[in-house]
Amino acid sequence: MVRVASETLNSRVPEGPVDEIWDKHRFNMKLVNPANKRKFTVIVVGTGLAGGAAAASLGELGYNVKAFCFQDSPRRAHSIAAQGGINAAKNYPNDGDSVWRLFYDTVKGGDYRAREANVYRLAQVSNNIIDQCTAQGVPFAREYGGTLSNRSFGGAQVSRTFYCRGQTGQQLLLGAYQAMMRQVHLGKVQMFARREMLELIKVDGVARGIVVRNLTTGKLETHTADAVVLCTGGYGNVYYLSTNAKGCNVTASWRCHKQGAFFANPCYTQIHPTCIPVSGDYQSKLTLMSESLRNDGRVWVPKDANDTRKPSDIPDEDRDYYLERRYPSFGNLVPRDVASRAAKERCDSGFGVSETGLAVYLDFRDAIKRDGEDTIRRKYGNLFHMYQKITAEDPYKVPMKIFPAVHYTMGGLWVDYHLMSNLPGLFVLGEANFSDHGANRLGASALMQGLSDGYFVIPYTIGDHLAKATLPKIPEDHPACVDAMQAAKLRIDQLMAVQGSRTVDSFHRELGLIMWDHCGMARTKSGLETAIGQIRDLREQFWQDVRVLGSGETLNQSLEKAGRVADFMEFGELMCVDALHREESCGGHFREEHQTAEGEAQRNDADFSYVAAWETHGVGEEPTLHKEPLSFPNVPPATRSYK
Amino acid sequence: MSNDTLNLTLRIWRQENATSTGAFRDYKLAGVSTHMSFLEMLDVLNEQLITSGEEPVEFDHDCREGICGMCSLMINGKAHGPDNATTTCQLHMRRFNDGDTIVIEPWRATAFPVVRDLVVDRSAFDRIIGAGGYVSVNTGNAPDGNAIPVPSTTQETAMDAAACIGCGACVAACKNASAMLFVSAKVSQLAVLPQGKAERNERVLNMVAQMDKEGFGHCTNTSECEAACPAEVSVSNIARLNREYVRASLMSGG
Numbered sequence: 001m002v003r004v005a006s007e008t009l010n011s012r013v014p015e016g017p018v019d020e021i022w023d024k025h026r027f028n029m030k031l032v033n034p035a036n037k038r039k040f041t042v043i044v045v046g047t048g049l050a051g052g053a054a055a056a057s058l059g060e061l062g063y064n065v066k067a068f069c070f071q072d073s074p075r076r077a078h079s080i081a082a083q084g085g086i087n088a089a090k091n092y093p094n095d096g097d098s099v100w101r102l103f104y105d106t107v108k109g110g111d112y113r114a115r116e117a118n119v120y121r122l123a124q125v126s127n128n129i130i131d132q133c134t135a136q137g138v139p140f141a142r143e144y145g146g147t148l149s150n151r152s153f154g155g156a157q158v159s160r161t162f163y164c165r166g167q168t169g170q171q172l173l174l175g176a177y178q179a180m181m182r183q184v185h186l187g188k189v190q191m192f193a194r195r196e197m198l199e200l201i202k203v204d205g206v207a208r209g210i211v212v213r214n215l216t217t218g219k220l221e222t223h224t225a226d227a228v229v230l231c232t233g234g235y236g237n238v239y240y241l242s243t244n245a246k247g248c249n250v251t252a253s254w255r256c257h258k259q260g261a262f263f264a265n266p267c268y269t270q271i272h273p274t275c276i277p278v279s280g281d282y283q284s285k286l287t288l289m290s291e292s293l294r295n296d297g298r299v300w301v302p303k304d305a306n307d308t309r310k311p312s313d314i315p316d317e318d319r320d321y322y323l324e325r326r327y328p329s330f331g332n333l334v335p336r337d338v339a340s341r342a343a344k345e346r347c348d349s350g351f352g353v354s355e356t357g358l359a360v361y362l363d364f365r366d367a368i369k370r371d372g373e374d375t376i377r378r379k380y381g382n383l384f385h386m387y388q389k390i391t392a393e394d395p396y397k398v399p400m401k402i403f404p405a406v407h408y409t410m411g412g413l414w415v416d417y418h419l420m421s422n423l424p425g426l427f428v429l430g431e432a433n434f435s436d437h438g439a440n441r442l443g444a445s446a447l448m449q450g451l452s453d454g455y456f457v458i459p460y461t462i463g464d465h466l467a468k469a470t471l472p473k474i475p476e477d478h479p480a481c482v483d484a485m486q487a488a489k490l491r492i493d494q495l496m497a498v499q500g501s502r503t504v505d506s507f508h509r510e511l512g513l514i515m516w517d518h519c520g521m522a523r524t525k526s527g528l529e530t531a532i533g534q535i536r537d538l539r540e541q542f543w544q545d546v547r548v549l550g551s552g553e554t555l556n557q558s559l560e561k562a563g564r565v566a567d568f569m570e571f572g573e574l575m576c577v578d579a580l581h582r583e584e585s586c587g588g589h590f591r592e593e594h595q596t597a598e599g600e601a602q603r604n605d606a607d608f609s610y611v612a613a614w615e616t617h618g619v620g621e622e623p624t625l626h627k628e629p630l631s632f633p634n635v636p637p638a639t640r641s642y643k
Numbered sequence: 644m645s646n647d648t649l650n651l652t653l654r655i656w657r658q659e660n661a662t663s664t665g666a667f668r669d670y671k672l673a674g675v676s677t678h679m680s681f682l683e684m685l686d687v688l689n690e691q692l693i694t695s696g697e698e699p700v701e702f703d704h705d706c707r708e709g710i711c712g713m714c715s716l717m718i719n720g721k722a723h724g725p726d727n728a729t730t731t732c733q734l735h736m737r738r739f740n741d742g743d744t745i746v747i748e749p750w751r752a753t754a755f756p757v758v759r760d761l762v763v764d765r766s767a768f769d770r771i772i773g774a775g776g777y778v779s780v781n782t783g784n785a786p787d788g789n790a791i792p793v794p795s796t797t798q799e800t801a802m803d804a805a806a807c808i809g810c811g812a813c814v815a816a817c818k819n820a821s822a823m824l825f826v827s828a829k830v831s832q833l834a835v836l837p838q839g840k841a842e843r844n845e846r847v848l849n850m851v852a853q854m855d856k857e858g859f860g861h862c863t864n865t866s867e868c869e870a871a872c873p874a875e876v877s878v879s880n881i882a883r884l885n886r887e888y889v890r891a892s893l894m895s896g897g
Contacts, residue, residue, distance in 0.1 A: 057782040072703060072762075073769050075809055076711040092789065128785070135785035137778045137838045139802040146792025164802060170710055171805060178777035185773035193766065216758055245705040279678045282687055285707045386709075389733055390680075455782045503693045505686070550698045554660060555759040557701055558693065 002581045002625050009262075009613060009628040012416040013117040018634050019100070022121045025417075026460055030467035037062035040466050041225040043210055044068070045197050045252055048077030049169075049447060050430025051231030052176030053454025058229075059183030061459055066223055067180065067189055068212060070196045070247055070560075075177045078233060078245040079450060082169025083290050084153060085161035086447040088126035093150050097158040099123045104635050105156050106445060109335070110410070110438020111587035111603065112637040113265070115611070115630065117417060118435045125456040126448050130162055132455055136175040139164055153443040154291055154335055161444045166290065166382050172447055176454070195221070196560065197252040198488040200228065200259045200426065203480045206469065207256075207426035211481075211488045215560060218553040220488055222481045224474045227425045227462055230256060231454065234409035234431040236269065238568045238575065239520070240512025242406035243275060243288045249564035250571045253413050253432055261421045262613035262626055264434035265411035266571070267579035270441055270588045271521050272407035273339035276390055277359040286405035287390060289362075289383055291443050294332045294339070296367035296376065297400070299323050301351040301360050311353070311361055311399050322346055326598075330642040337440055337588050337601070338642055340404035344521045345599070347403070354401050363399035404521060408446060410437045410588065411578075414613040414628070418461035419453060422613075424469065427462060429453035434611065439587025492552045495562045500545030504561045507542050511535065511565070511572055519576050524592045528580040532573055536620065539569040570619055577614070577623065584608045605637050649675040649736060652744040653688060655700055658757050661764075665757065667746075677737035681724065682707060682714065684736055685747075701760040707732040709873065712808035715815070716761060717748040722812035722871040730810065730873040750811050752820035754858040765811050767857035768825060774853035775846040776829040778838050791837050804831040806874040816871035819860030824868035826854050827884035828876045834887050844891035851888060 014021045014028070032040065040063050044055040047069040055067040069077060091097040102123040107114055130148070134140060140162050141149040150159040164171040183189040194215040201209035201224065209224035235250035236242035257263045274289045300319045307314060323342055324331045334342075343360050346352060353359050368376050373396055377384070384395045391401070412434040419427050419435070430450040437445065474481065518524075518531035542565070550556045584604035585594040594602045611628035650673045658665030672688050679687070682704050689699035705713040709730040716731045718724035724734045739745065747761065755763040793801075805828070813824035830847050833839030839846070862881060869878045 053782075060781040071705060071711075071713060072765055073712075073809065075769070075772075076705055076713050078706060078711070080711050081706045081708055090788070128783075130788045131785035132780075132782060134788040134791075135778065135780045135838055137801070137833050137836050139798050139805050139832065139836065140788070142793050142795040142798040144795050146794050147789050149795075164805075167710065167806065170808070171802075174805070178772060179780075179782075181769060181773040182777045182779060184769075191769070193769075216764075243708075245711060246707060247705050280676055282676065282679055282683050284680070284683050284686055287708050386733075389729065390735070392678075392735070392737055459782065501694075503690050505690060547693055549693060549696070555701055555762060558699060 003622055005615070005624050005626045009414065009422070009611070009626050010416065011115060011628055012418060013115070014417070018116055018120045021117060022124060029460060029464035032463045032467050034062055038064065040064065041066065042227050042229060042462065043223060043225040044229045044231060045210065046077065046231035046233060046432070047074035047177065047180065048079035048231060048233060048430060049173055049176055049450030050454040051077070051229070052173060052180050053451050054229055054231060054429060054458045055189050056176060056179035056183055057455050057459045058462070059180070059186070059188035062188070065183070065189040066192065066225060068192045068195045068197060070194065070215065072194055074180065074191060074193060075174060077173065078248055079173045079447070080170045081245065082447055083166045083288070084292065085151065085163035085168045085444045086129065086172065087153070087160050087444045088130045088162060088448065089123055089160060090127055090130060092148060093159045095158045097160050101158065102126060102160065106436070106442060107438070107632065107635040108640070109440060109442035111440050111640065112438065112605070112609070112632055113268070113586055113630065114438030115435055116632060116634055121457070122436050122449060122452050125452045128456055129448060129451045133172055133175050136179060138171045138175045141165070154333065156442070169447060172451065176451070197232070198255060198491070198563070199484040200256045201480050201484045202259055202423065203474055203478065206424045206471070208474050209481065211484045213488070213492070216555055218551070218556065220485055222476050222485055224476060224481065226466055226471045227427065229427045229429060229458060229462070230413065230432050231429045232432045234412070235571060236406045236409050238511070238572050239406045239515045240508045241278065241283060241286050241516070243272065243286050246285060249567070251564050251567045254567040254571050256413060256421070256423070256426060257616055259423065260615070261423050261426060262414040262615050263411070263574060264414035264611050264613040265578065266575045266614070267519065267582060267589050268410035268439045268587060269406060270336060270408040270410060271340040271404045273336055273343060273404045274362065274402045275405035276387065277354060277401055277403035278356065287386070288405070288407065289387060289400065289402060291336070293362060293380060293383060296379070297332065297362040297364050298366060299332055299343070299360055299362055301346050301353060305350040311363070320351070327642045334642045335440070337590070340521055341590060343404055359401040359403045361399035362402045364395060365399070368396065408441055410434065410439060410441055414611065418464065419457055420461065420465065425465060427458060429458060439589055491563065492559065495546070495548055495559060495566065496552055498543060498546050498548070500547050502545050502547060504546060504548065504558055504565050507538065507546060508561070508565045508568070510538055511568060514538070515572055515575070519579050522590050522592050523579050525580065528576045531576045535569065535573045535576065542566065542569055574614060574623065578612055581625065582608055582612065603639070647677040649677065649739060649741045649743070651675055651739070654744060654746045655761070656748045657700070657760055660759055661756055675736055677735070679736045680707070680732060681718070681734040681736065682732050701762050703762050704732055709733040710808060712810040715750050715763065715810060715812070717750065717815060719746050722750070722816040723873055728873055728875050730808070750815035752814045752859070754820065754822070755811060755814065767859070768809055768811065768822070770857065771822070771826060771850055771853045772829065775842070775849035776833070778833060779842060793837060797835055801832045801836050804828045804876060804880050807876050808874050810873065812871045812873060813868035814859065816867040817860065818865065818867070819863060821862045821868070822854050822859040823862040823881050823884065824872065824876055824878065826850050827880035830887055831880040831883045834883065843887065844894055847884065847887040847891045848895065
């Protein structure tokens, strides 16, 4: 049995109709007058879309901002890799879109596990984001007449996605980065690159600073402030193999969790169906092939598991177009979670292709026959080129081989309507929080959320906190700072002291396999229980046998990785605990015990329509579950069906 | 070819820190799968080094899909290696032959000091952007996205320049270690778009001044930068930068 807190969490969502509360609330929140803003310092950790946008906007308002990132430049955060686009309810195509429809689609796409009020606000400010980015010089695709262009994306029946070729994330991030660098130049933002946050400093229960490691010199630094804004992304790398950048990690969030911040819905992970499969045990990451390919590609496996013919020699009657067979109305365009599970089912049953048996075909033969190679090249040329670079196979001639891969994490630190965690003064933005995507995120919504939080939410809500809180000056030798510094130092010393025989990566791969096997696309009670035991054993081995060479006083990438993997070793257990307690299937969380006769996900609204926010009591100790009940007065829950 | 493996000699630049003297060291690596990416090959080397008690080779990398611009490396004297329009992380070992010796160095430029081994400091690029690589529009000040039409050909030109990933290959490939391609890409993107017109003059003057201050060399139009650029940014942007610079100098009387 899970230990459950008696009181439910207060999300601080104001009373009133969902389409009015943000406007009213902006009036009700306290302001910091312009002359006083310069008296406050705000720390922003991470410089992706959320962090870059927040640092720029807060600097423009007059706050003193200290921004941190672990990369060598703030322009490199993994937001940069987003390909497809960003949603907004502009309704430029005149095809029936509205703020309400974007709100509705996002709540439904999240399988009714997101907070309605946050999602409505997201839909509301989506249009401001497009305006802001356009004004910054982001080169969104245009029609010949010069107006902004839109395309379609999964989970919606309107064209509302704005894009910059296949590099939308890059262009939006560079827009935010440039806005932030302007503030750096003006002296309002101080940029600290190659810094990794290792501890949160709390004074009287309020977040007041961080301890970071300077990755170049190895020196630990204390930075104090009046508020801390965490924009540190998702935790997909707990699986080792994912589409995330190699540096993505849970450390900043996890250190805050260990200081008392609740971690919400960690089991909600998104597995993207169209990625290039693993080719060998040296594999370091997985590469996404855009969802758009499923518009023209047909997914299939041989009907005979022992069919060794080349794909082009297998006639149609011997092919199993399993998505078209199982979901005749949506066919190859079912949502991500459904397509991923169907591929897994075929491979688990022995029908997978390639040497590993862990791949299915994505075939463009019929599309090329119908539309001609030139048309297909115009639509997908860059993706075909990338596929060919990686696999040395020509997808114009032979079908692509694809397999699902971990892509995004909907869970994150719990935040209220102000995007503040349960620790006063600690705000969490973007993928690092849990609030907007429920149990499954729709395509082109991650960029929207990061920029919404950074440009249009935090500038208002942080003022309310700063205006109301009592924030005495904190000297750097304050006991809370000294303690945090010592904790960070101790952990590094411990990692360096093990001097075992195994590399950090070997532990990380092993953890990743456990997570993938038992807490991946499909989960069971017994599998999760097994995983928890295996993770505990592995964690013990890690602390006895990991080998980190060199010293803590220089650039030392093994040490950086060791710290992150150590945190993943603790975090992975919480993911399994959360997945174990959620006795239902919803969005990216599929419990095999909870499915319909046809093998579809079965939600349990009566018992699980809540946010699960976990409070830690230390490593290996049973956490406490805090519930935030969810209600859907505006978008009544229904079963998602794609038959 | 799926089971092909390579035996390689890797000649890698090792340097303890910014102030120490570096040197090449040779490493033998056997059984390298041709399906590996170049960085995965270095991962395998590092696993072996750690197991044998030698400190691993430090190198910058992050997204491993060719967009973040963090990976670098001179590979056999070429920035990002032998393939066109390809970052080091997208380069695969099938491009090499059994028995090859591969020479791996950091970017070499005064303005990019070595931090350790193959890692260099490219913060000069951030300071150049800070000097003017933006449109000064505070959050909340924007008109409707469609208020200013931008012909799609103009937008395409801007996008071609905006595709720069800020990796620094242009500097590393240039015999003068010039940053002109990088600077011209941002100047061009914002000079051709109507949103960037208001600050057109100050932008180019300030960015070029910062570039000079950082210690980058001058451009002598050898176009090595374009050949090395993984994002295929064209040297025609440098021509535009020169025009913008002259224009701004005349208009500001400088």
